[in-house]
Amino acid sequence: MKLTKPTHRLLLFVSIVFFSLLMQSCMENDTKETPAAVTTEVEVEKKQDKPEYFLLRPEVEKAYGYSHAVKIGNEIKISGAVSMDDAGNPTAVGDMAQQMKNCYADIEKILKHFNCTFDDVVVENIYTTNMASLLESAAYRNEIYKNHYPTATWVGVTELALPQFMIEIELEVYKAD
Structure with missing residues (x-):
């Protein structure tokens, strides 16, 4: 063929x-x-990727129904920190500068738990009932963020969880391996 x-x-x-x-x-x-x-x-x-939950004040956080921080992989979400004592009572009532310092002191404890510093913070959201007072106290952040600032959003609100709270700070952290 x-x-x-x-x-x-x-x-x-x-x-x-x-x-x-x-x-x-x-x-x-x-x-x-x-x-x-x-x-x-x-x-x-x-x-x-299994979440790791952290309670800064276990009794208070269980009573209100939240975890102060959750770590998944390299990311950590930190709930809004407010100026309170270990029993959940507001502290530094009427004093924005001191409330801000108290918030950052609590946040630092959480960061240390996860072997992080403020250099690992990538997002900072601040909620306040008094923006003018926040702006007057904002320079304190220079003592917290010494190398660089995270992205940030500042929001004025009519109220926070308790009427004595003037400021609440929440963070997102990224910790490289």
Whole structure:
């Protein structure tokens, strides 16, 4: 049987396509991980992503229903810190500067728990019932953020959890490995 030129070209084309697909399949098999390796890698990621909860004042936080901080992987979310004692009573009532210092002191305890510093803070949100007073006290932040400032949002609100609170500071932290 003699092949015609069009049939010969078609056969050649089909052969090239077949061998190209075969080669591609072989190359993909070389780069794929074994199912056991994939499973192990996924299990390690799941263990690393398990949330770690931290309570600064366990009784107060349980009473109000929140965790003061949660770490997942390299990220830590810190709930709004307010000026309170260990029993949950407001402190430095009427004194914005001292309330701000008290908030940052509590935040520092949380950061230390996670082996972090204020240099690891990437987001800072401040809520206040008195923006003018916050602006007067804001220079204190220079003592906290010595190397760089995080992104920040300052919001004036009509009230916080208790009427004596003038300021609440929440943070997001990123801790590189």
